[in-house]
Amino acid sequence: MKRKKYNIIFSVILIILLFVILYFAKLYLDDYKSRILNLCAIYTILGLSLNLINGFTGLFSLGHAGFMAIGAYTTALLTMPIPIKEQNFFMAPLISPLDKIVWPFLPSLILGGILAAFVAFLIGAPVLRLKGDYLAIATLGFSEIIRVIFTNTQRLTNGALGLKGIPNTTNLFWSFGIAVITLIVMILLINSSYGRAFKAIREDEIAAENMGINLFKHKILAFTIGAFFAGIGGGLLGNLIGAIDPLMFRFFLTYNILLIIVLGGMGSITGTVISAFIITISMEALRFLDESINLGFFTIRGIPGLRMVVFSVLLMMVILFFRNGLMGNKEITLDILANKLSKKPLTKGGVKR
Amino acid sequence: MTLELFLQHFANGISLGSLYALIAIGYTMVYGILRLINFAHGDIFMMATYFAFFGVLTFNMPWYISFIVAIILTGLLGIGVEKAAYRPLRNSPKISILISAIGVSYLLENLSIVLFDGRPKPFPTPNIFADVINIGNISIQRLTFIIPVVTIILLFLLLFLVNNTKSGMAMRAVSKDQETAQLMGVDVNSTISFTFGIGSMLAAIGGLMWALKFPQIQPLMGVMPGLKCFIAAVIGGIGNIKGAVIGGFLLGIGEILLVAFLPSLSGYRDAFAFILLILILLFKPTGIMGEKIAEKV
Numbered sequence: 297m298k299r300k301k302y303n304i305i306f307s308v309i310l311i312i313l314l315f316v317i318l319y320f321a322k323l324y325l326d327d328y329k330s331r332i333l334n335l336c337a338i339y340t341i342l343g344l345s346l347n348l349i350n351g352f353t354g355l356f357s358l359g360h361a362g363f364m365a366i367g368a369y370t371t372a373l374l375t376m377p378i379p380i381k382e383q384n385f386f387m388a389p390l391i392s393p394l395d396k397i398v399w400p401f402l403p404s405l406i407l408g409g410i411l412a413a414f415v416a417f418l419i420g421a422p423v424l425r426l427k428g429d430y431l432a433i434a435t436l437g438f439s440e441i442i443r444v445i446f447t448n449t450q451r452l453t454n455g456a457l458g459l460k461g462i463p464n465t466t467n468l469f470w471s472f473g474i475a476v477i478t479l480i481v482m483i484l485l486i487n488s489s490y491g492r493a494f495k496a497i498r499e500d501e502i503a504a505e506n507m508g509i510n511l512f513k514h515k516i517l518a519f520t521i522g523a524f525f526a527g528i529g530g531g532l533l534g535n536l537i538g539a540i541d542p543l544m545f546r547f548f549l550t551y552n553i554l555l556i557i558v559l560g561g562m563g564s565i566t567g568t569v570i571s572a573f574i575i576t577i578s579m580e581a582l583r584f585l586d587e588s589i590n591l592g593f594f595t596i597r598g599i600p601g602l603r604m605v606v607f608s609v610l611l612m613m614v615i616l617f618f619r620n621g622l623m624g625n626k627e628i629t630l631d632i633l634a635n636k637l638s639k640k641p642l643t644k645g646g647v648k649r
Numbered sequence: 650m651t652l653e654l655f656l657q658h659f660a661n662g663i664s665l666g667s668l669y670a671l672i673a674i675g676y677t678m679v680y681g682i683l684r685l686i687n688f689a690h691g692d693i694f695m696m697a698t699y700f701a702f703f704g705v706l707t708f709n710m711p712w713y714i715s716f717i718v719a720i721i722l723t724g725l726l727g728i729g730v731e732k733a734a735y736r737p738l739r740n741s742p743k744i745s746i747l748i749s750a751i752g753v754s755y756l757l758e759n760l761s762i763v764l765f766d767g768r769p770k771p772f773p774t775p776n777i778f779a780d781v782i783n784i785g786n787i788s789i790q791r792l793t794f795i796i797p798v799v800t801i802i803l804l805f806l807l808l809f810l811v812n813n814t815k816s817g818m819a820m821r822a823v824s825k826d827q828e829t830a831q832l833m834g835v836d837v838n839s840t841i842s843f844t845f846g847i848g849s850m851l852a853a854i855g856g857l858m859w860a861l862k863f864p865q866i867q868p869l870m871g872v873m874p875g876l877k878c879f880i881a882a883v884i885g886g887i888g889n890i891k892g893a894v895i896g897g898f899l900l901g902i903g904e905i906l907l908v909a910f911l912p913s914l915s916g917y918r919d920a921f922a923f924i925l926l927i928l929i930l931l932f933k934p935t936g937i938m939g940e941k942i943a944e945k946v
Contacts, residue, residue: 356747422927423927429685430934432686433926434926437923438923444919448917562744601767605763615738615749616738619745
């Protein structure tokens with residue numbers, strides 16, 4: 297018990313430290329760098345939510361881009377000021393209640409998440425009866441259907457033109473604040489009886505069912521919670537970039553998040569956080585491949601798109617040679633760190649979870 | 650709608666459907682033998698069109714030689730993909746292989762954007778295919794007739810290969826039970842390579858026909874047809890060659906007729922296939938021709 301208390305105190309101190317660092321980061325970093333940090337936090341949220349579905353519950357879902365689209369569009373439509381809405385919808389006016397209301401950021405985000413979760417709940421009821429690759433293709437199909445619908449509903453989403461001039465509300469405090477909340481929710485969820493049920497379903501569905509776990513209830517719970525956070529992540533992303541259109545939410549977006557959880561380790565929370573940062577930062581760092589490099593005496597011509605090739609080769613290498621990713625399904629916990637630092641013998645019961 | 654118009658749409662539907670069928674066969678063969686959705690199938694299809702494109706325009710080959718070279722190269726590409734990306738993972742969990750397939754698809758797309766440039770290129774269409782035939786008031790491209798004929802011929806060749814030859818028997822054995830087949834002296838690896846080669850060559854033929862029908866090629870052209878043909882294979886009952894053909898025709902004709910009869914819904918054309926897929930998975934998960942496999946615990 298004592299240890300648990302220390303853990304909580306230590307976590308609170310860590311979080312406060314993080315926000316102090318963020319405060320200084322906000323003061324001293326330029327726009328570009330703080331944007332990358334924002335993206336890191338948003339990809340952490342998205343990675344964690346996909347990992348809950350894919351890594352912990354073992355449901356191979358590829359529908360994340362669709363849920364993100366729902367969140368992004370809801371948040372954007374609710375937070376855009378009325379004159380900008382009129383500017384955007386010059387082809388056909390926005391449908392009636394939406395064109396007059398402007399909500400603050402937080403309720404819009406939460407509503408975006410709730411709508412994404414609601415759609416996931418509706419989709420989940422039929423789709424979660426499927427298994428393995430059928431589930432993958434059905435969820436992929438649903439996310440494509442959502443995208444096609446958004447392309448065609450001119451008066452609701454402005455169709456293929458997308459939305460421009462979304463207020464840039466997302467800043468470091470929003471993105472990291474929500475990332476920390478997501479992290480805490482995930483840790484609590486995974487270590488609860490629900491989390492153990494999720495893992496049991498991942499390991500062996502039939503055995504889990506025999507132990508009295510209600511398969512459908514737990515699957516749909518994981519799916520809905522994952523979609524909720526995907527919606528929130530999408531909302532943050534939309535209000536960070538400032539412009540969204542349906543093409544942004546193609547399944548390539550899902551692949552990027554999939555890469556994060558594969559590299560981090562399917563079923564590892566700390567792994568996901570680490571790899572979200574690694575991947576987002578290296579995506580930017582590899583940008584030099586697309587541009588010309590001037591070596592003084594001669595210039596290497598940049599090849600646009602080479603960055604993505606390097607990226608996909610990386611994905612293949614991780615799958616082929618480091619199948620468990622960085623962390624496998626292990627975690628870095630405070631207990632392990634404390635033991636490493638103090639060099640004392642292991643506590644009773646060991647540190648393995 | 651007049652009868653002529655309907656017939657015109659119907660002919661279009663049949664030719665699109667037979668294209669879908671051709672590609673769906675490749676999916677179904679790979680799935681039948683490895684139980685794996687080959688996400689890269691659509692991109693292999695795309696590579697074939699580029700091979701032919703460069704054969705005609707860069708190496709100045711006549712179109713038929715260039716097509717044959719493209720089909721062979723694509724078959725080799727398929728075998729290479731299987732060797733590099735799927736074979737090392739054969740005994741690992743299904744999700745790893747699936748992610749590997751997604752990785753291959755992503756890699757091929759990005760690689761071709763770098764190598765071939767992302768902008769769409771016009772595909773050279775030989776006159777034999779482009780000529781228009783007039784029957785009464787209906788005018789139809791000759792290609793519209795050629796595609797179904799090619800599909801039917803290939804279907805029969807393939808059925809003969811699978812049912813009446815020794816390698817076909819090996820394929821069926823491996824798809825039933827890999828270990829037992831190995832014990833019976835079947836070379837599992839080369840059988841799987843062979844299947845991938847055939848499947849990829851079918852994708853290549855489908856891709857070339859596709860490029861003749863919609864003469865513009867670009868690196869992402871394989872994505873949507875790839876997904877739709879997978880759906881066609883599922884509708885027909887995945888793992889079943891005749892089923893894939895039926896599914897392909899159903900999907901192609903349904904899609905064209907949807908656009909023809911309900912033009913207001915034409916924007917939802919791409920969603921149609923997915924809605925059909927989900928309905929099929931819910932009500933008859935094994936597809937039209939699929940057999941039910943009991944799961945042992």
